[in-house]
Amino acid sequence: MTTYIIRRLVQSVFILIIVTLLVFLTMHLLPGDPILIFISSGELKNTSLQEIETLRHQFGLDRPIMIQYVDWLAGVAHGDFGISIVQREPVLKEIIRRLPITFQLSLIALVISTIIGIPAGVICAVRRGKWVDTLVTILANAGITIPVFWLGIMLIYLFALKLGWLPVQGYTSLFADFGKSVKQMIMPVFCLSIFSISSITRQTRSSMLEVMRQDYIRTAWAKGLKERLVIMKHGIKNGLIPIVTLLGMSFSFIVGGSVLIENVFNIPGMSRLVVNAVFVQDYPVVQGFVLIIAVVVLLTNLIVDISYGWLDPRIRYG
Amino acid sequence: MLSRGVVIFGIIVIFILVLSAICAPWLAPYDPYDQKLDQTLQQPSREHLLGTDALGRDTLSRIIFGARNSLMVGLVALCIAATVGMAIGLIAGYFSGWINAICMRFVDSLMCFPMILMALVIAALLGGGLKNVMIALGIAMVPGYARLMCGQVLSVKENDHVLAARSLGAGNSRIILLHILPNCLPPLIVLITMQIGAAILTEAGLSFLGIGIEPPAAAWGTMINDGRMYLLTNPILTSAPGIAIMLVVFSFNMVGDGLRDALDPRLRGTL
Numbered sequence: 212m213t214t215y216i217i218r219r220l221v222q223s224v225f226i227l228i229i230v231t232l233l234v235f236l237t238m239h240l241l242p243g244d245p246i247l248i249f250i251s252s253g254e255l256k257n258t259s260l261q262e263i264e265t266l267r268h269q270f271g272l273d274r275p276i277m278i279q280y281v282d283w284l285a286g287v288a289h290g291d292f293g294i295s296i297v298q299r300e301p302v303l304k305e306i307i308r309r310l311p312i313t314f315q316l317s318l319i320a321l322v323i324s325t326i327i328g329i330p331a332g333v334i335c336a337v338r339r340g341k342w343v344d345t346l347v348t349i350l351a352n353a354g355i356t357i358p359v360f361w362l363g364i365m366l367i368y369l370f371a372l373k374l375g376w377l378p379v380q381g382y383t384s385l386f387a388d389f390g391k392s393v394k395q396m397i398m399p400v401f402c403l404s405i406f407s408i409s410s411i412t413r414q415t416r417s418s419m420l421e422v423m424r425q426d427y428i429r430t431a432w433a434k435g436l437k438e439r440l441v442i443m444k445h446g447i448k449n450g451l452i453p454i455v456t457l458l459g460m461s462f463s464f465i466v467g468g469s470v471l472i473e474n475v476f477n478i479p480g481m482s483r484l485v486v487n488a489v490f491v492q493d494y495p496v497v498q499g500f501v502l503i504i505a506v507v508v509l510l511t512n513l514i515v516d517i518s519y520g521w522l523d524p525r526i527r528y529g
Numbered sequence: 530m531l532s533r534g535v536v537i538f539g540i541i542v543i544f545i546l547v548l549s550a551i552c553a554p555w556l557a558p559y560d561p562y563d564q565k566l567d568q569t570l571q572q573p574s575r576e577h578l579l580g581t582d583a584l585g586r587d588t589l590s591r592i593i594f595g596a597r598n599s600l601m602v603g604l605v606a607l608c609i610a611a612t613v614g615m616a617i618g619l620i621a622g623y624f625s626g627w628i629n630a631i632c633m634r635f636v637d638s639l640m641c642f643p644m645i646l647m648a649l650v651i652a653a654l655l656g657g658g659l660k661n662v663m664i665a666l667g668i669a670m671v672p673g674y675a676r677l678m679c680g681q682v683l684s685v686k687e688n689d690h691v692l693a694a695r696s697l698g699a700g701n702s703r704i705i706l707l708h709i710l711p712n713c714l715p716p717l718i719v720l721i722t723m724q725i726g727a728a729i730l731t732e733a734g735l736s737f738l739g740i741g742i743e744p745p746a747a748a749w750g751t752m753i754n755d756g757r758m759y760l761l762t763n764p765i766l767t768s769a770p771g772i773a774i775m776l777v778v779f780s781f782n783m784v785g786d787g788l789r790d791a792l793d794p795r796l797r798g799t800l
Contacts, residue, residue, distance in 0.1 A: 222634075229638040237654050356778040358730055360737050361753050361771035368760050368767075467643025471734050485646075486738060489653040497650070505641040 216517070223509040227502065228284075234501045235280045238494045270296055283498065292502075293495035297488070302499040305484060310503065312382060313473070313480035317465045320400050324407035324461060329447075329454065331408075332415020336423060337442060347412060354409025359468050363402045363475035370398065380477040399476045403468050407461035414457045415450070422450040451522050459515035463508050536787035539780035546777055550597040557590035561747050572763070579769050582755065588766060591747040592773050598748050599777065602663050602741075603728040609667025611674055611721055618678020619713075623686060623705055633679065639672045645731050652740050662741045666728055677720055681713035688712070715792045723785035726778035733774050749774050 267273045271282065286293060292302035331351070335344045371379040383392040422428065423446055431441045470482040481500060488496035549556050558578075565585035573580045579588035621632035639647070648662075648669040655661035685691070686709055694708045735741040736750025744751060749770040756766030 226634060226638045226641065229634065230641055233638065234650065237650065240654060352779065352782065353775075356726065356730075356775050356782060358733050358737075358750075358753070358771055358774050358778075360734060360750075361767070361774065364753065364757055364760065364767055365771065368764055372761055463641075463643045467645045470643075470645055470649065471737065474738060486649065489649055490740075492653075501642075501650075504643075504646070505638075508641045 212517075212520070216513070219513050219516070223513065226509060227505055230505045231284070231498065231502055232280060234498060235283070235494075236276065238492065238497055239276050239279075270294070283495075287502065292499040295488075295493055295496050297491050297493045297496075302495045305496065306481070306499055306503065309479060309481045309484050312478060313466070313469050313482060315385075316396065316400055316403060316472075316478070316480065317462065317469060319396070320403035320465050321407065321458070321462055323400065324404045324411055324465075325458060327404075328408045328411025329415050331412040332454075333419055333442065333447060335412070335416040336419030337438075339420065344416075348416070351409040351412040351416075354405050355413070357405060359402045359406060360471040360475050362405065363398065363472055366398045366402065367475070380475070382476075382478040382480075395476075399472050399478060402472050402475070403465050406468065407464055410464075411454065411457060411461065415454050418450040418453045419446060422446050425449070448522065452519060455515055455518055455522065459511045462511050466504060466507075533787075535783045539783035539787070542776055542780035543784060546596050546600060546780075549593045550600045553594050553597050557587075557593040559587035559590045561586060561590040561594040562745050563587075573765060580763060580765050582752075582763075582766055583759065588752075588769055591752060592749070592770055594747040595749045595752065595770065595773070596777070598659065598742055598746060599729050599732060599774070602659070602666065602732045603725045605663040606666035606670065606728045606732070607721055607725060609664065610670035610724075611717065613667070614671040614674025615678045615710075615717065617671070617675040618680075619682055619705055619710065621675065622679040622682025623701070623709065625683075629679075632675070636672045636675045636679075640676075642669075644669045644727070645734050648731055648735060649738070649740060652735060659742050659746065662732060662735055666731055666735075669731070670724060670728065673720065673724070674717065677716060678713060681716060682709055685709050685712045719785060719789040719792060722788050723782060726781040726785070729774065729781070730778055 264273070271279055274282075283293060290303065292306065294300065295302050295305060298305065331347050335347050338344050367379055370377045377397055378391070378395050381395055383395055385392045428441060428445055431445045436445075466482075469480060470486060472478070473480045473482045474486065481503075485497060485500040487493075488500070563586060565581070568577075568581050568585040569583055571577055571581040571585075577587050577589070579592070581587055582591070617632050617636065621629045621636075648665045651665035651668055652662050655664060691704060691708050694704050699708070732741055733748070733750035733753070736748040737754045739751075739754065741750055742748035752770040753767050756763065756770070759766055
């Protein structure tokens with residue numbers, strides 16, 4: 212097991228290098244020039260060519276791309292993600308300020324998706340063809356079709372503008388004002404989780420339907436086990452593997468969704484930062500963000516793969 | 530029973546969508562770009578069934594023209610994704626060893642990213658606009674196809690008919706194109722149908738962020754974003770295009786589900 216984890220970690224490092232290199236090249240092939248965007252947006256409208264070159268040199272943009280990349284990589288190894296071209300602040304500082312907000316919302320959304328999605332799917336599978344099944348299946352099918360940003364706006368219209376139950380938008384830290392923070396989080400978290408709740412429900416349902424047809428389930432019924440035991444001990448545990456895979460992917464979906472949701476609810480998280488950075492071609496910020504997301508996704512995948520072995524002892528890694 | 534009804538409903542909606550995409554200029558009651566500045570932000574009425582937007586453009590006409598853009602983006606992006614992804618998957622699956630390793634590590638690294646983020650970065654790289662959004666979405670969807678294709682090829686190439694073809698002296702390209710590809714297609718066709726919805730949703734998201742189809746062209750995502758400012762007075766400006774997106778995506782998903790069950794019952798629940 213340990214060798215497997217080590218091998219996977221080494222592989223992950225390679226993937227990280229490919230990913231960051233791809234993004235690095237991509238960003239540098241962008242037609243615009245971040246320095247020019249930076250100057251025209253600031254008050255430095257009358258900068259001379261000389262000063263532009265100095266700035267370019269300052270950010271290291273005048274050197275060959277590969278050298279810039281290696282430099283950046285060496286910096287990252289020392290915990291230095293470079294300096295944002297637009298804000299002129301260390302990228303890491305900005306990321307550390309915003310990352311917890313995005314992750315907090317995403318993690319809550321993931322937990323909620325699991326808590327609601329898995330039981331909903333199990334209930335559907337067990338009560339197949341009954342009205343509960345029909346209702347939940349319709350809701351789940353609707354859930355994977357709703358554009359989340361639109362749902363967010365509609366929720367704002369209904370619950371904030373018309374009914375006045377919830378604040379329109381914004382973000383407050385949990386530690387600053389707990390009540391307000393929770394109120395502000397309800398709608399964004401709901402929007403972030405609706406897609407994964409629905410897809411987890413669908414997957415759980417079909418996975419459980421498959422398992423409940425197996426012979427060992429019939430045996431369990433035949434030897435007179437209670438319904439709860441049959442489902443919890445024999446059913447769910449065997450049906451979990453595809454669901455765990457989906458859970459890993461859901462985190463990536465949720466983080467992707469936060470790009471839209473943070474815009475709708477005006478939340479100062481990571482995604483807002485990166486959307487703006489993409490528009491003004493702030494290389495270091497996009498690079499740092501991509502690296503962090505890639506690390507998180509790779510770690511999630513690793514955890515998912517390790518949990519297979521725990522869920523199904525027949526799966527062995529060596 | 531219910532599921533069959535839903536599939537038929539989906540086919541009808543898709544039929545209407547295709548019809549309105551093709552016949553948009555004749556179906557739309559008004560020119561979607563015609564700004565009538567004396568008729569801005571009108572509520573739904575007999576003349577303007579869904580009202581008008583802040584520039585006096587007829588919302589219904591813009592939704593009908595938006596169908597055209599959504600469908601086109603979805604289909605073209607899928608063609609790109611399916612072609613490139615299937616090619617990578619075929620090659621990676623057929624020539625195992627280091628070619629497989631390189632292709633699949635590349636696909637793995639692309640898979641690290643949420644689709645919308647990748648499309649966002651690529652679209653920004655290419656500079657936005659209809660054509661570039663299609664390319665960006667296409668590239669962002671490549672990994673799924675490559676993965677599925679690779680898995681399919683790995684199992685199909687072990688079949689006896691491939692061995693028979695090889696012993697008759699068929700070359701690699703003949704085996705790949707004639708004997709392996711056709712046998713890998715059913716699950717891919719299902720994935721394509723199921724992903725039209727995802728492509729349309731992601732395009733709407735990109736337009737919403739302001740990086741998709743450029744104004745004044747009608748795009749559902751852009752309409753939602755524009756309508757946000759008039760949420761209190763004219764909620765229909767935001768709700769109508771959203772409902773259009775939902776209906777279309779729902780229909781494609783349902784038809785995809787139906788197609789999956791029809792083509793290969795064993796696949797039920799695996800995609």
